[in-house]
Amino acid sequence: MPELRRDPIIGRWVIIAKERGRRPTDFIIAEEPVRGGFCPLCEGNEHTTPHEVLAYGRSHFAPDTPGWSLRVVPNKFPALIIEGDLDKEGEGIYDKMNGIGAHEVIIETPRHDDVLHQMPVTQIKLILMSYRDRMLDLMKDMRFRYIMVFKNFKRAAGASLEHSHSQLIALPIVPYLIQEEINSCLRYFDYKERCVFCDIIRQELATGSRIVCENSEFITICPFAPRSPFEMWLLPKRHVSTYTDLNDSMLNSLAQIFSETMKRLNAAIPNVPYNYMLHTSPLKQLNIEHYHWHIEIMPKTTMVAGFEWGTGFYINSTPPEEAAKFLREVRLLV
């Protein structure tokens, strides 16, 4: 019989269609044809991007030149612009403000064909460090309320360029979904005086059935009520609400488990497109007791359609216990 499961954080319901029980081998993902041609993100084409705001790895001090290991540049045609005032105003019952924000692209590697799950842990550490360093810089801007980092991998997940990259958007408001998540965490905290994510980690460590991998500081699980098959959450085991609190030793540990998580996903479903989103506390609510930063990884194995849009329910054909077992046991090529 199908099972209805409720997400303990925001109360979203999902239908786990157990008897359909799709295994990873049921998700055959065709390799996207390589388009090749000119790529503005490749090393050597630095002149085609806006001026970089961060670069690692160069042994000389000439910005926008080759020799880098990772670059961050503003979006060439940004949705939100960095200069100006918010000028908040009401128009009757409607609220509006100027489209102030930052939209940046993290070019994760100088090489066009590198993919995240094959990168060395040292390169993954640079990527995770760039998220932290750009956040620390943008946090100084008092106009911003939230910084979202995300990655779209492959065209089916929204990436229009093959070159490995992620994106960062700083917003003058806290996005609705994040605010809803934080409000729910606060309600739980007010009732139990504990962080809901800390409770989830405690229970997952005790039962073990939804753990994908772990190390001394981090854990990757398939959540109890996942929206899609093989959805994963990567969380720090210790309570930390704000991503920018990561120190160098934690970055090493995070890079190691993030690398392993992405390798396991690709080994389970080769070439699977995915999105990942970094959830951290809003800029005006740093170091809070009721929230816990984490990375949500959403493989793109299904389409969100009318039922999901209409109800907010998701139908998932792979129970997270089966997904976690498969991801845990999948053979990794070293």
Next chain:
Amino acid sequence: MSADKKKILVVDDEEHIHLLYQEELEEEGYEVRSVLSGEEALKLFDSYAPDLVILDINMPGMDGIEVLRQMKQKQPATPVILSSAYPEYKQDLASWASDDYIVKSFNLDELKRSVKKHIEKNNA
């Protein structure tokens, strides 16, 4: 036709856009040729050697992003302005290979400013 006129190639599957752009840009002193598809544009690109290309994104057959990619591979220095009715494509990172992105409008001032800027920049 004067030999020192700068040449513009307009690629758009709508003929009324050809007429509109041609009239306005010729008035500004440019030589303009228009084609209806990406395939035709790539064929003409080498022989016509335009000083600038104005390229639509949504076209039947080869889309503008693919045409842009191939043109930049052949001749990276030739400025290409993407022109689309869809502002949301502007956030698509593939559009970064272009030199500018203009949302289609009957007011061609922005387009003309961009054409002038990129032709002058390329000849500086």
